[in-house]
Amino acid sequence: MVEVIPSRPIEIASSEWVLGHRDQALLRTAAAGLTAVELDARPDLDTESVRLALSEHGLSAPSLCWQWNPDAELGSPDGASRRGAQRYLAAALEQAEHLGATQLVVVPACREIPWQDEPRQTGIERAASAIREVLRDAPARVQLALEALRTDESFLLNTLDEADQLREMIDDDRVTLLADLYHLADLDGHLDEIVGAHAEKISLVHFAAADRTKVTAATLRIAEVISVLTAAGFDGSVTLEYTVPDDDDLRKAAAFAMQAWNAPAEKAGST
Numbered sequence: 001m002v003e004v005i006p007s008r009p010i011e012i013a014s015s016e017w018v019l020g021h022r023d024q025a026l027l028r029t030a031a032a033g034l035t036a037v038e039l040d041a042r043p044d045l046d047t048e049s050v051r052l053a054l055s056e057h058g059l060s061a062p063s064l065c066w067q068w069n070p071d072a073e074l075g076s077p078d079g080a081s082r083r084g085a086q087r088y089l090a091a092a093l094e095q096a097e098h099l100g101a102t103q104l105v106v107v108p109a110c111r112e113i114p115w116q117d118e119p120r121q122t123g124i125e126r127a128a129s130a131i132r133e134v135l136r137d138a139p140a141r142v143q144l145a146l147e148a149l150r151t152d153e154s155f156l157l158n159t160l161d162e163a164d165q166l167r168e169m170i171d172d173d174r175v176t177l178l179a180d181l182y183h184l185a186d187l188d189g190h191l192d193e194i195v196g197a198h199a200e201k202i203s204l205v206h207f208a209a210a211d212r213t214k215v216t217a218a219t220l221r222i223a224e225v226i227s228v229l230t231a232a233g234f235d236g237s238v239t240l241e242y243t244v245p246d247d248d249d250l251r252k253a254a255a256f257a258m259q260a261w262n263a264p265a266e267k268a269g270s271t
Contacts, residue, residue, distance in 0.1 A: 043091035
């Protein structure tokens with residue numbers, strides 16, 4: 001038998017956002033057998049202290065997550081709001097580089113209701129322009145992973161098609177897509193087909209079922225989702241961004257994800 005195995009293991013991370021207070025999040029992550037955590041992007045905190053805390057728990061931070069702030073939005077028609085979001089983006093990218101993170105999740109609109117009566121495209125164009133300005137002087141090794149959210153959270157980017165439109169308008173190789181399975185499960189169509197349409201541009205996955213519980217082998221079409229991304233050469237990281245009821249549940253979620261994403265991609269019979 002010949003086993004074709006991914007060139008390197010897919011990194012599975014917990015989510016600080018769902019685990020709560022950072023100190024507890026790091027403890028719970030390590031206790032679950034994980035070696036990585038997606039941290040909230042908090043450039044207001046001392047980055048060296050954060051780095052030391054990660055090291056003490058034997059953890060890395062492959063990605064940082066955008067902090068929800070309706071007063072600082074990249075797509076906003078208000079100039080002060082956009083500039084605030086740009087300052088945050090620039091500082092978060094610097095923090096990501098110092099922590100060794102290679103990805104920053106970006107959400108250009110933190111509101112369910114549009115800012116004003118205008119085409120969606122107009123907000124996307126403003127966000128693209130704001131992001132391009134920041135990327136001119138940003139660290140070269142940190143990617144931006146654009147996230148599409150359910151309509152009851154954000155109005156601007158709700159599909160991977162819309163996120164990809166923003167990616168194309170930014171026109172920078174550092175900009176990729178995030179596939180949040182909880183949010184994408186709300187769309188019409190099979191989840192693997194939705195993800196597969198943009199698989200080659202996806203660099204980060206948020207791993208949760210449609211009801212935001214943990215993903216298991218019984219989760220609808222999850223094997224197909226993993227297969228389509230693996231076939232496209234996915235080599236990013238996977239974040240367990242689901243509602244965690246207790247530590248035992250997190251351990252089970254981590255064990256399943258590590259096995260599912262790092263099983264041999266293909267088994268071929270001997271020739």
